[in-house]
Amino acid sequence: MQVQVSCYATLSPFSPQGGLVDLDPGSTPADLIRHLEIPMDEVKIIFVNGKSADPSTRLNDQDRVGIFPAVGGG
Amino acid sequence: MHPGGFVRELARHSHALDRYPFPCIQDVHLLELARKYSIQPWQAQVNALENQICPERYIRNYKTMSLDMQLDLARSRVLVVGAGGLGGYVIELLVRSGAGQLTVADGDEFELSNLNRQILGTRDLTGKPKVEAARKRAMDINPFTRVETCGTYLQPDDLPGLLPETDLVLDCLGGVEFRQELLQAAGLHHRPLVTGFVAGNTGLASTVFPGDQSPAAFWQADRDQGAEIALGNVAYTVSMIATIQVREAIHILTGQDPCLRNRVFLADMHTCSFQSLEL
Numbered sequence: 001m002q003v004q005v006s007c008y009a010t011l012s013p014f015s016p017q018g019g020l021v022d023l024d025p026g027s028t029p030a031d032l033i034r035h036l037e038i039p040m041d042e043v044k045i046i047f048v049n050g051k052s053a054d055p056s057t058r059l060n061d062q063d064r065v066g067i068f069p070a071v072g073g074g
Numbered sequence: 075m076h077p078g079g080f081v082r083e084l085a086r087h088s089h090a091l092d093r094y095p096f097p098c099i100q101d102v103h104l105l106e107l108a109r110k111y112s113i114q115p116w117q118a119q120v121n122a123l124e125n126q127i128c129p130e131r132y133i134r135n136y137k138t139m140s141l142d143m144q145l146d147l148a149r150s151r152v153l154v155v156g157a158g159g160l161g162g163y164v165i166e167l168l169v170r171s172g173a174g175q176l177t178v179a180d181g182d183e184f185e186l187s188n189l190n191r192q193i194l195g196t197r198d199l200t201g202k203p204k205v206e207a208a209r210k211r212a213m214d215i216n217p218f219t220r221v222e223t224c225g226t227y228l229q230p231d232d233l234p235g236l237l238p239e240t241d242l243v244l245d246c247l248g249g250v251e252f253r254q255e256l257l258q259a260a261g262l263h264h265r266p267l268v269t270g271f272v273a274g275n276t277g278l279a280s281t282v283f284p285g286d287q288s289p290a291a292f293w294q295a296d297r298d299q300g301a302e303i304a305l306g307n308v309a310y311t312v313s314m315i316a317t318i319q320v321r322e323a324i325h326i327l328t329g330q331d332p333c334l335r336n337r338v339f340l341a342d343m344h345t346c347s348f349q350s351l352e353l
Contacts, residue, residue, distance in 0.1 A: 008342065009276040009301035045291040051352040052287075066340075066351070070295030072250030073272045073302025074160040074312070 001025050001061035005032065010069045014038045029065060030055040044070050080111045081125055088127045096141055098130040105217060116174045119218040120148045129218065132172050143328035144172055148218070150327040151175040153240040155228055155256060157204040158182065159307055160270045161246035162194040163316030164323075168219075169212045171324060175220045176212065177236060180204045181227035182248075191309040230255050237263035242323055245269035246316070250293040250300045257288055266332075268322045270315040274305030277315040277341040280353070281322045281334040287353035289338045311343045 002022050007015040014036045023032060029046045033055070046053050047066040059065070084107065088097035099122055108118035119129055123145035128136070132144055139147070150173055154161050157180040165178060182204050188195045194207040205223035212221045224232070233256070237243070243260045245267055247253055253269065260267040261284040270279045271292060280289040293300075318339050322332045333339075333350065340349045 006342075008340075009273045010304050011301075012344070044294050045289075047351050050349065052291075068276075068292060069301045070250055070299055071271050071273045071276060071278060071292050071302065072247070072253060072295070072300035073305075073307045074156055074158055074246050074248040074270060 001027070001059070003032065003059055003062070004064045005036070005067070006065070007036070007038070007067045008069070009071055011038060011042065011067055014067075023059065025061075027059050028056050029053060029059065029067075032059070032065060033067065038067065042069050043067055080107060080113075080121065083107055083110075084122055084125055084127055088122075091130070091133065094128070094133065094136065096126050096128050098128050098133060100130050101217065104129060114220060115218045116148070116220040119172075120145065120174065123148050129172075131216070135171065139171075139324075139328065143330075146328040147172045147324065148174045151239060151241050152177070152244060152323065152327070153236055153242070154178045154208075154244045154246055156180055156246035156248060157194060157208045158188065158246070158248045159191045159312040160248075160272070160316045160319065161204075161244070162192045162208070163313050164244050164246050164270075164320055165208050165212060166193055166215070167317065167320040168323065169216045169221075171320070172216070173219055173327070175222070177222045177224065177240065178205050178208045179224035179226075179228045179232075179236075180208075181225060191307055191312045193313075228252070228256070230259065233259040234263075237265055240265055242326055243267040244319055244323060246319070249297055249302070250295050251297040253293045254290050257282060257290060261285070266326055268319045268326075268332075268334075270319045272307055272311045272315050273301035274308065275311060275342065275344040276301070276305075277311040277343060278338050279315050279318040279322070279334060280338040281326070281332040283335060287336040289353060292338075308343075311341065314341050314343065315339075 087103035088099040184195045205225045282288045
């Protein structure tokens, strides 16, 4: 299956080429984060299809995933 | 004070404007009446609006804002925590829009590296307190906004004294530090809070009423670990998020629906895409 991924702020260098990643069926955001080699402790919040999601959520084909680090500037 | 006399004089000093269904009054006349009757300018503004007389400076708010909404805003008391990047623009927009009373808290002073984005910062203010710049800017724009300042970084102990006198909190802090404490205290005092947080091309804003989902997960880091430390902050992201915060604040203060409860607004200024995400 394929998911569309956006990594924000300091994590944006981890965004995949073209924004698309192929994953095994049943993969989770945690699997995706490992696949992209993002340090897990830098990920603070994940959104799947525009909704906050747990790293252990089961992803589906064509899901959109947003991955954020800590952000607090002003 | 002589309310009857004040109201009669308000009417005498007001004038009709084409296309507007209410009379207007100019700053100079309303300030003079406030002086004559020994009332604060912000209170004189409330009195004018209660009598369906619009300070002419707000005429272009109409009809986006009704006169009743303008009155709600004139009566409002807002706590702005932080007078840096977000706070400077937030104060600018609230004061221009007609907010009645602001309390601005910040312990910081301007430095050269603030000038890329902080609207209150100017060359001659380097080394000067940000809250003093906020007070002067507000007075230069709108003498009918009362500005009180707190020139120290707020501590948890300060909040029980400030929040009961506040209708709404604007979290314009710089950095992840103190955001959770402020959010918790606002909840305990049953006050809505509108927060903004930015790093580089990524900007976020959210509105939190007591019991709502909050964006606190974004702040789960030590003070030196926010993405803004590595990416800095740029004027176009900061001003965009401050604008969204003020949009939310004015809607709440004037009895309209906020858009960002249980949600976070995301501005990706790299791709120029904007989303409202569910928390």
